[in-house]
Amino acid sequence: MFVLVNLKTYPCDPVAVAEAVRDVNETTDARLAVAPPATHIERVAETGAETWAQHVDPIEHGSNTGHTLAEHVADAGAVGTLINHSERRLKLADIDGAVQAAERADLETVVCANNPAQIGAAAALGPDAVAVEPPELIGTGTPVSQADPDVVEDAVDAAASVDADVSVLCGAGISTGDDVVAAGDLGSEGVLLASGVAKADDPTAALEDLVAPL
Numbered sequence: 001m002f003v004l005v006n007l008k009t010y011p012c013d014p015v016a017v018a019e020a021v022r023d024v025n026e027t028t029d030a031r032l033a034v035a036p037p038a039t040h041i042e043r044v045a046e047t048g049a050e051t052w053a054q055h056v057d058p059i060e061h062g063s064n065t066g067h068t069l070a071e072h073v074a075d076a077g078a079v080g081t082l083i084n085h086s087e088r089r090l091k092l093a094d095i096d097g098a099v100q101a102a103e104r105a106d107l108e109t110v111v112c113a114n115n116p117a118q119i120g121a122a123a124a125l126g127p128d129a130v131a132v133e134p135p136e137l138i139g140t141g142t143p144v145s146q147a148d149p150d151v152v153e154d155a156v157d158a159a160a161s162v163d164a165d166v167s168v169l170c171g172a173g174i175s176t177g178d179d180v181v182a183a184g185d186l187g188s189e190g191v192l193l194a195s196g197v198a199k200a201d202d203p204t205a206a207l208e209d210l211v212a213p214l
C-alpha cells in the first residue's frame with residue numbers, strides 16, 4: 001500500500017514529519033511519502049523521505065508569475081505531485097495541462113477527485129493514479145473506507161473502466177491501520193491522508209499505527 005501524507009498548510013514541522021516518514025518507511029513493506037508545502041520541498045527531500053509536491057501549474061518555463069513549475073519542484077527533490085484537490089480545485093483543462101507538465105518533469109502523478117464520476121474523467125487524462133476524497137469527510141476523522149465504502153469501490157470501477165493502468169487511492173478521515181486495511185479491501189492501492197499525521201502530537205506513532213497491519 002502507498003501511504004501519501006499531505007501536510008497541506010498545517011502548522012506542523014514538515015522536516016520533523018518527513019524524518020518520521022523516512023524512519024517508519026524503513027520498517028514496513030508499505031511505501032510512505034510526504035507532500036509538504038512547495039516552499040519546504042527542498043528541506044523535506046534532504047531528509048531522504050520520498051517527497052511530493054501538493055500542486056504544479058499547467059505551464060512551461062517562461063513568463064509566469066506566482067506559479068509552480070513542475071521542473072522546479074523536481075529540481076527541489078520532489079518525485080511526484082498531487083494535482084487537483086477539493087481544496088485546490090482546477091478546471092479539467094488545467095488538470096490535463098498539469099498532468100502533462102508533471103510528466104515532462106518526470107514527476108509521478110496523483111489526480112485527486114471528489115467522486116467516482118470525476119475519477120473517471122481524471123483517469124482519462126492518463127495520470128499514474130487517481131485519489132477519491134469525498135469533501136464532506138476530509139478532516140473529520142471519519143474514514144471514507146468505513147463511512148462510504150461504496151464511493152471507493154465505485155471509484156475503483158470507474159478508473160478501471162477508463163484505464164486499467166491507473167491506480168486508485170482513497171482519502172478523507174484516514175488515521176488508523178484499520179482504515180488503511182479497509183481501503184485495501186475495497187480495491188484501493190493506497191491512501192492519501194493529512195490531519196491524522198499532520199495534527200498528531202506524535203507523528204511517528206501515528207505513522208507506525210497506520211502501517212502496523214500492512
Ligand SMILES: O=C(CO)COP(=O)(O)O
Nearest residue numbers: 138139172173193194195
Ligand atoms: O484531503 C486529504 C488528503 O489530501 C485528507 O485529509 P484528512 O486526512 O485530514 O481527512
